[in-house]
Amino acid sequence: MTNKLxxxxxxxxxxxxxxxxxxxLSVLPRAxxxxxxxxxxxxxxxxxxxxxxxxxxxxxxxxxxxxLDGADIYAPGIDPVQVRAKIGMVFQRPNPFPTMSxxxxxxxxxxxxxxxxSRRDLAGIVERSLRQAALWDEVKDCLHASGVSISGxxxxxLCIARTLxxxxxxxxxxxxxxxxxxxxxAKVEALIHELKQQxxxxxxxxxxxxxxxxxxxxxxxxxxxxxxxxxTERIFTTPEKKETEDYITGRFG
Amino acid sequence: xxxxxxxxxxxxxxxxxxRRLLNGLAQGGAGLCTLAVLLPLVLIFGYLLVKGFSALxxxxxxxxxxxxxxxxxxMANAIVGTLTLIALACILGLPIGVLAGVFLAEHGHSxxxxxxxxxxxxxxxxxxxxxxxxxxxxxxxxxxxxxxxAGGFALAVIMLPIVxxxxxxxxxxxxxxxxxxxxxxxxxxxxxxxxxxxxxxxGGIITGIMLAVARVAGxxxxxxxxxxxxxxxxxxxxxxxxxxxxxxYTYAISPYEDWHRQAWAGALVLLVLISxxxxxxxxxxxGHARSTL
Amino acid sequence: MSHDVRVPRAVTVPLRRRINVGxxxxxxxxxxxxxxxxxxxxxxxxxxxxxxxxxxTTFGWGFLTGTTWDPVFKQFGAWPFVYGTLVxxxxxxLQAVPLGVGTAVFLSELATPWLRSPxxxxxxxxxxxxxxxxxxxxxxxxxxxxxSYVEPVLGATLGFxxxxxxxxxxxxxxxxxxxxxxxxxxxxxxxxxxILRAVPADxxxxxxxxxxxxxxxxxxxxxxxxxxxxxxxxxxxxxRAIGETMAVxxxxxxxxxxxxxxxxxxxxxxxxxxxxxxxxxxxxxxxxVTVVINVLARLLVWSVAAPGARRG
Numbered sequence: 127m128t129n130k131l132x133x134x135x136x137x138x139x140x141x142x143x144x145x146x147x148x149x150x151l152s153v154l155p156r157a158x159x160x161x162x163x164x165x166x167x168x169x170x171x172x173x174x175x176x177x178x179x180x181x182x183x184x185x186x187x188x189x190x191x192x193x194l195d196g197a198d199i200y201a202p203g204i205d206p207v208q209v210r211a212k213i214g215m216v217f218q219r220p221n222p223f224p225t226m227s228x229x230x231x232x233x234x235x236x237x238x239x240x241x242x243x244s245r246r247d248l249a250g251i252v253e254r255s256l257r258q259a260a261l262w263d264e265v266k267d268c269l270h271a272s273g274v275s276i277s278g279x280x281x282x283x284l285c286i287a288r289t290l291x292x293x294x295x296x297x298x299x300x301x302x303x304x305x306x307x308x309x310x311x312a313k314v315e316a317l318i319h320e321l322k323q324q325x326x327x328x329x330x331x332x333x334x335x336x337x338x339x340x341x342x343x344x345x346x347x348x349x350x351x352x353x354x355x356x357x358t359e360r361i362f363t364t365p366e367k368k369e370t371e372d373y374i375t376g377r378f379g
Numbered sequence: 380x381x382x383x384x385x386x387x388x389x390x391x392x393x394x395x396x397x398r399r400l401l402n403g404l405a406q407g408g409a410g411l412c413t414l415a416v417l418l419p420l421v422l423i424f425g426y427l428l429v430k431g432f433s434a435l436x437x438x439x440x441x442x443x444x445x446x447x448x449x450x451x452x453x454m455a456n457a458i459v460g461t462l463t464l465i466a467l468a469c470i471l472g473l474p475i476g477v478l479a480g481v482f483l484a485e486h487g488h489s490x491x492x493x494x495x496x497x498x499x500x501x502x503x504x505x506x507x508x509x510x511x512x513x514x515x516x517x518x519x520x521x522x523x524x525x526x527x528x529a530g531g532f533a534l535a536v537i538m539l540p541i542v543x544x545x546x547x548x549x550x551x552x553x554x555x556x557x558x559x560x561x562x563x564x565x566x567x568x569x570x571x572x573x574x575x576x577x578x579x580x581x582g583g584i585i586t587g588i589m590l591a592v593a594r595v596a597g598x599x600x601x602x603x604x605x606x607x608x609x610x611x612x613x614x615x616x617x618x619x620x621x622x623x624x625x626x627x628y629t630y631a632i633s634p635y636e637d638w639h640r641q642a643w644a645g646a647l648v649l650l651v652l653i654s655x656x657x658x659x660x661x662x663x664x665x666g667h668a669r670s671t672l
Numbered sequence: 673m674s675h676d677v678r679v680p681r682a683v684t685v686p687l688r689r690r691i692n693v694g695x696x697x698x699x700x701x702x703x704x705x706x707x708x709x710x711x712x713x714x715x716x717x718x719x720x721x722x723x724x725x726x727x728x729t730t731f732g733w734g735f736l737t738g739t740t741w742d743p744v745f746k747q748f749g750a751w752p753f754v755y756g757t758l759v760x761x762x763x764x765x766l767q768a769v770p771l772g773v774g775t776a777v778f779l780s781e782l783a784t785p786w787l788r789s790p791x792x793x794x795x796x797x798x799x800x801x802x803x804x805x806x807x808x809x810x811x812x813x814x815x816x817x818x819x820s821y822v823e824p825v826l827g828a829t830l831g832f833x834x835x836x837x838x839x840x841x842x843x844x845x846x847x848x849x850x851x852x853x854x855x856x857x858x859x860x861x862x863x864x865x866x867i868l869r870a871v872p873a874d875x876x877x878x879x880x881x882x883x884x885x886x887x888x889x890x891x892x893x894x895x896x897x898x899x900x901x902x903x904x905x906x907x908x909x910x911x912r913a914i915g916e917t918m919a920v921x922x923x924x925x926x927x928x929x930x931x932x933x934x935x936x937x938x939x940x941x942x943x944x945x946x947x948x949x950x951x952x953x954x955x956x957x958x959x960x961v962t963v964v965i966n967v968l969a970r971l972l973v974w975s976v977a978a979p980g981a982r983r984g
Contacts, residue, residue: 288878411774412778504911506915509959569699
């Protein structure tokens with residue numbers, strides 16, 4: 127099967143400070159790829175390059191190629207706005223829009239992209255997205271409550287539903303559970319298992335056990351370079367590189 | 380995904396091109412707003428420079444106003460009056476303001492401190508004409524005369540909250556490590572504040588004072604009720620005294636061409652002084668938190 | 673041989689309570705000075721209220737609705753002043769709010785860093801220009817301009833509205849509101865700028881990650897988040913507009929007719945006759961209105977802006 131995302135020689139800078147050095151890897155479709163590594167290794171920078179969010183920060187830029195189904199999102203003339211409608215992102219801390227209801231939060235992406243669907247169609251999409259995010263049963267009676275009136279774990283699932291509503295090709299998750307309690311974390315992890323049957327997921331995590339639980343492929347980043355990349359099981363049981371083994375066994379990071 | 384700019388589903392989406400157009404228009408609109416806001420600034424400075432400069436000469440700074448109808452004369456008394464009033468305001472307002480600011484910096488978290496800070500903020504919002512009426516009622520009415528003292532008092536009341544708040548902020552900025560070093564050496568707290576903290580914050584406090592002075596230098600309304608204005612040199616501080624803004628006002632609403640010209644000159648002088656002070660404050664406090672406006 | 677060793681004992685000095693006296697005194701002195709602020713503010717209310725009681729008892733609420741200000745017959749009705757103030761302030765807000773918010777959006781979202789600092793300085797410079805200079809410029813530059821170019825156009829196009837009828841006196845409400853708008857724009861801009869800066873980055877990123885253009889991000893994530901604070905900024909501007917006296921007086925002229933038409937000269941609270949108690953009562957009304965608006969505005973602004981950002 128062809129790779130959903132192909133990263134070719136990705137370099138990234140914050141001003142003159144280079145944070146990613148020549149990263150190349152392939153993201154398989156309908157699978158979860160985890161990015162692990164010690165803090166400061168560039169995992170967040172890497173994932174933000176995949177939907178061109180990295181360049182939002184003033185002074186930040188990136189070079190290289192990222193092919194989505196064969197087309198380079200960094201090609202000249204490509205508008206990042208359209209890239210981001212195709213590659214969605216869930217952030218570390220839940221960030222629903224506080225001035226919008228749960229309903230409006232879910233369809234926010236659709237409205238931003240200029241949809242002309244009727245309210246009834248939108249209601250259907252809301253239900254579908256919230257079901258996919260395993261949140262429907264909990265909020266179906268209060269869809270007009272504010273997006274921040276629910277718990278942290280629910281807010282994060284709301285953000286996932288919001289991302290799902292625009293039907294992206296790839297879902298990026300930047301440490302989605304680090305602000306959640308263990309129960310909420312378990313719910314989100316179960317969700318990831320469900321979602322990957324339909325979507326391609328790339329997840330950054332500092333929690334190795336989580337990577338082991340949810341991902342099919344794992345990439346280990348260290349100091350901005352890709353040290354090792356392969357099936358999760360192999361990385362965790364028989365890593366090829368010494369740094370990988372040191373990190374896995376907790377000798378640093 | 381195609382690398383071209385066309386979206387996928389056609390009729391159920393606002394065209395992508397239209398969204399981009401809207402984006403460009405909105406950004407352009409914001410830029411236009413900024414230009415529209417800055418335009419009066421350019422116009423005012425421009426007109427002042429053009430019209431005021433031609434009326435500026437040595438006699439403007441050295442002579443008293445001539446009687447109506449006679450050309451020439453100057454605003455010497457107004458300039459001296461403004462300086463006098465500012466000096467009076469400073470004498471009255473600065474000690475109170477600085478020490479009150481120190482109090483707020485050290486005890487601002489208490490109930491009393493928050494209340495006083497709130498009062499200071501409310502005081503900054505009181506229109507200057509109300510303060511003028513207040514000073515009129517408090518001083519001019521009982522003494523049956525307009526006076527420089529009344530004017531200085533009104534200006535001091537306007538300066539007071541500004542000086543207090545900026546002093547508070549500047550004193551707060553002094554790192555606590557400095558205080559702790561002094562306390563650790565056995566210096567009592569009150570001396571620490573006076574010798575160490577205030578000395579360190581001195582520069583910031585002075586810029587706060589400059590800010591307050593720039594503000595009151597241009598005040599007219601309160602002075603109309605208190606200092607009243609004087610076409611001649613003031614006779615002591617217990618009588619009416621002229622000031623630059625008040626003189627500009629009197630000349631501007633008069634029907635005499637010559638006075639209009641001098642009003643422009645006076646406005647130029649006033650504006651240059653205030654702007655230089657503001658610029659100096661801005662340069663000196665670059666990087667610091669400032670309380671502005 | 674054993675020496676008679678005297679082991680020196682630690683010298684203990686009895687700790688005196690010297691420190692507390694100095695500290696207490698210092699705290700007392702500074703507190704006293706700080707209390708002066710409270711005293712001054714309080715005395716403003718008290719003095720104005722006390723001195724206007726004669727006018728209050730004579731006219732009651734009719735003071736605010738009476739239309740005659742006649743020192744000869746001792747009839748003092750402040751309605752012309754109230755009306756003039758309200759209309760000029762409202763018109764000023766209509767102009768200043770879109771311009772001010774637009775400029776704030778430019779500064780916080782669109783301007784490059786090297787542009788932001790000088791431009792915001794220039795905007796704040798507008799706030800340092802004295803009222804009397806605005807008035808001077810208003811009389812001699814803006815009034816003729818409006819009289820020649822703007823009012824004929826407005827009268828021709830919107831003349832059916834009662835506001836725009838009446839002979840085209842250049843000196844009028846319209847011009848005054850324009851000057852007032854320029855004077856309050858810097859306040860609206862800088863407070864709104866602070867509000868928008870306080871919007872957290874992850875709100876912005878949430879919108880961008882969904883595929884929003886810059887304007888869409890501002891419209892969806894930034895402005896709604898800050899809307900309470902923006903309302904506060906507008907109210908702050910309103911408070912300033914109501915209190916601004918000098919420039920408006922100079923531009924509006926000194927007649928006391930009340931007319932619906934914008935082109936007729938109107939009066940504002942600022943101007944005065946020396947009819948002391950009525951005058952002081954006007955001061956009291958002005959004080960109460962502006963203080964209430966300012967307090968409400970601050971509450972709104974502080975609920976959004978970061979705790980460290982204090983506006984003066």
